[in-house]
Amino acid sequence: MDDVRKAGQRMDLDRIRIGSAPDSWGVWFPEDPQQTPWQRFLDEVSEAGYQWIELGPYGYLPTDPALLGDELTRRRLTVSAGTVFTALHRGPAVWDATWEHVSRVAALTSAMGAAHLVVIPEFWRDSVTGEQTDPEHLSPTQFRELTAGMERLGREVRERYGLTIVVHPHADTHLATERDVTRFLDATDPDAVSLCLDTGHYAYCGGDSVRLIKTYGERIGYLHLKQVDPAILADVRAQGTPFGPAVASGVMCEPPHGLPDLPPVLAAAQGLGVDLFAIVEQDMYPCPPDAPLPIATRTRRYLRSCGA
Structure with missing residues (x-):
């Protein structure tokens, strides 16, 4: 633990803006009967003490900017980012379909006054069934397509929507381990591509978040706060369990x-x-409907105790 915390003092984290996301309410899909209804999510994320939220999967929250803006204002909430999944390692053939989706999300994100778009690479295996949908490791050509595609996406999104893309390393994707992440950062233009460091996913894949921040701090544009249970993770690794x-x-x-x-x-x-x-983005799909609010409230209280 850092020296300030060892001394028993509360660090003033005045540069850190804490928020939460639909993921922390068990939301992975635009529509799913197991998920918390969007009205309840907005009510409870505000009740738990958060001001900032992400949009979550496109279509979960209202996509009409006026309606969504009214719903957020009523609860004193502000959007920090939207989220998209991409498969840019597949090259130019997927660009048009990718851009069609990205542009919808980026337009709503920009209309809500946010400045970031979280970009997650496509999974190489189905997150529920474990069926392999892509090679686990990219070929040199696929890696070049990934980096070039992300740079193009970053420039297009900034030019057209005024947003910065923050690429999110994620379990069961081609951007997961420390080697993956550092290789990707070394191969991409810092002016086009920043990183969303998800502390839970990075630990899940064996990475050290503090070391990454200290080594590549100028590339960190956004954080997701999350933790993994080391005992369960050891079993996941031993069994080769898919992410879902x-x-x-x-x-x-x-x-x-x-x-x-x-x-x-x-x-x-x-x-x-x-x-x-x-x-804060605690993956917990699926979850009982009454579970998220108490966890979110305790987590917000804990982060305040840390100075955030």
């Missing part, structure tokens, strides 16, 4: 009961000297 069943088994856990320890991560992020969103 791993989440259902509780691999992503409530802070501060997992890894990584968040105070050093937040201290390292504060040390960058820039304003950063840090969005």
Whole structure:
């Protein structure tokens, strides 16, 4: 733990903006009867003490800017980012379909006054069934397509919508491990591509968030705060469990009961000297409808105790 915390002092994390996301309410899809209705999510995320939220999967929250704006204003909520999945390693053949989806999400994100678009690479296996849909590792040609596609996406999104893309390393994708992430950062233009560091996914895949922030701090444009249960993770790795069943088994856990320890991560992020969103995103699909609010409330209280 950092020296400030060792001394028993509360660090003032004045550059960190804490928010939450539909994911922390068990939302993975635009529509699913197992998920929390969007009105309840908005009511409860506000009740839990958060000001900032992400849009979640496109179509979960209202896509009409006027309606969504009214719903957010009524609850004193503000959007920090939208989210898209992409498969840009497949090359120019997927660009038009990718852009059609990205442009819808980017337009709504921009209309809500946000400045970031979280971009997640496509999974290489189905998150529920485990069926392999792509090679687990990219060929040199696919890697070049991925980096070139992300750079193009970053420039197009900024030019047309005024948003910065933040690419999100994610379990069961081609951008997951420390080697994947550092290789990707070294191969992409910092002016076009920033990183969304998800502390839970990075730990899930063996990465050290504090080391990444200290080594590539100028590329970190956004944070997702999340922890993994090390005992469940060990079993997930031993069994080769796909990400969906791993989440259902509780691999992503409530802070501060997992890894990584968040105070050093937040201290390292504060040390960058820039304003950063840090969005709580506890994967918990599916979950009982009454489970998210108490967890979200305790998590917000915990992060306040850390100075955020």
